[in-house]
Amino acid sequence: MTNKDNNSIYFWQESVWAQLTGAWEQQRMPHGLLLAGPAGLGKPRFARRLAGFVMCRDDGPAHRPCGQCKNCSMMAAGSHPDFRWLSVPEDRKTIGIDQAREVVNWMRLTSFMAGYKVVVIDDADLVTREAANSLLKTLEEPAGASLLMLISKRPHGLLATIRSRCQLVRFNRPDNKAALRWLKTQDRSADWPRLLFLAGGTPLRALAMQQDGFADTDLRFSEDLSAIIGGSKDPVAVSIEWAKEPQSVWLEWLQTVVLGLIRARAAGSVKIEECEPVHLIQGAVNINLGRLYRYLDDLVAARQRSERGALRADLMTAAMLIPWACGLKYRSIYQED
Numbered sequence: 530m531t532n533k534d535n536n537s538i539y540f541w542q543e544s545v546w547a548q549l550t551g552a553w554e555q556q557r558m559p560h561g562l563l564l565a566g567p568a569g570l571g572k573p574r575f576a577r578r579l580a581g582f583v584m585c586r587d588d589g590p591a592h593r594p595c596g597q598c599k600n601c602s603m604m605a606a607g608s609h610p611d612f613r614w615l616s617v618p619e620d621r622k623t624i625g626i627d628q629a630r631e632v633v634n635w636m637r638l639t640s641f642m643a644g645y646k647v648v649v650i651d652d653a654d655l656v657t658r659e660a661a662n663s664l665l666k667t668l669e670e671p672a673g674a675s676l677l678m679l680i681s682k683r684p685h686g687l688l689a690t691i692r693s694r695c696q697l698v699r700f701n702r703p704d705n706k707a708a709l710r711w712l713k714t715q716d717r718s719a720d721w722p723r724l725l726f727l728a729g730g731t732p733l734r735a736l737a738m739q740q741d742g743f744a745d746t747d748l749r750f751s752e753d754l755s756a757i758i759g760g761s762k763d764p765v766a767v768s769i770e771w772a773k774e775p776q777s778v779w780l781e782w783l784q785t786v787v788l789g790l791i792r793a794r795a796a797g798s799v800k801i802e803e804c805e806p807v808h809l810i811q812g813a814v815n816i817n818l819g820r821l822y823r824y825l826d827d828l829v830a831a832r833q834r835s836e837r838g839a840l841r842a843d844l845m846t847a848a849m850l851i852p853w854a855c856g857l858k859y860r861s862i863y864q865e866d
C-alpha cells in the first residue's frame with residue numbers, strides 16, 4: 530500500500546474500514562457518518578473509498594470497489610450522478626445555505642443508477658448554522674438509500690443536533706513505530722522521527738512537510754531559538770526573518786516545541802526521544818514549567834488573533850520571540866493579571 534496508489538486505504542484505517550464495510554454487509558450502515566480526527570490521517574481519501582465501496586456492483590465485498598464496473602468508472606472519472614462532494618469554495622470561508630439547499634434537493638431525487646446516493650461534506654465544522662439546519666432534515670428523514678459522510682477535524686464545532694444524528698467514526702494516529710516504518714517506505718533518507726514529531730504524529734502531514742522542505746525551516750527555527758536563548762542573536766532581528774514565513778507556520782512550530790518542552794518536564798526520568806525540542810533547542814531545558822504554560826496560553830491567543838488577522842506580522846513575531854531572551858520571564862501582552 531503506497532502513497533502512489535490513490536485508491537487504497539492507509540494501514541491505520543484498516544480497522545475502521547473493516548468495521549464500516551462489515552456494518553454495510555449486515556445492512557446496518559447508518560445514514561450519517563461523522564469521520565472525525567486530526568488532519569493528516571487521510572479522512573477525505575477514506576470517504577471517497579467508502580463511497581466507491583457503496584456504489585460498486587461487484588458481488589464480492591472484499592473486491593469492492595472493483596475499479597471495473599460502470600459505477601467504479603464513473604466514480605474514478607468524477608462523474609457519478611449519485612455522488613456529491615461538498616467543500617468550502619475557494620473564495621469563501623464557510624459552506625453556505627445555497628450549497629446545502631442544492632444538495633438537499635438533489636438528495637430528494639431518485640437515484641440515477643438505482644443504488645445509493647452519497648454525499649461527502651469536507652470540513653463539515655465550517656458549515657454555517659443555517660446550512661446545517663437545512664441538512665438536518667436529510668439526516669432526520671433520509672430519502673431512499675442514502676449516505677451522508679461528514680469529515681471534521683473539530684467535531685465539537687458542529688451543531689449538536691447534527692452530531693447526535695451521525696455515527697461517530699474516530700480516526701486515530703497510528704502507533705509511532707508503525708508510522709515511521711510506513712514513512713520510510715515513502716523516502717528512506719528523510720529525518721522521519723523529527724518530522725513525525727512536528728506533525729503531531731500524523732503520517733500524511735509529516736509526508737507533506739518533507740515534500741515542502743520543512744526540515745530546513747525546522748533546522749533554521751531551532752538554531753535561531755537556541756541562539757536567542759543563549760543570547761547570541763537579537764530576537765528582534767530574528768523576528769524580521771521569521772515574519773517572512775506565513776504566521777501559521779512559525780506559530781504552529783512554536784506551539785509544538787513548547788508542548789514538547791512541557792511534556793519532557795512531565796516525563797521526569799522517562800527517556801524523551803532525541804527528536805524532541807528538549808534535545809534540539811539549547812538552553813530550553815532550564816526554562817521554568819509555569820512560564821512555559823503561561824507562554825503556551827499566549828501562543829494559543831496569538832494563533833487565534835492571527836486567524837482573525839488582528840496584528841501586524843512583524844509585531845506579533847517579535848512579541849512571541851523576545852520572551853525567549855529572558856527565559857520566558859515576561860509580562861504577557863494577552864493576559865490580564
Ligand SMILES: [Zn+2]
Nearest residue numbers: 585595598601
Ligand atoms: Zn465496481
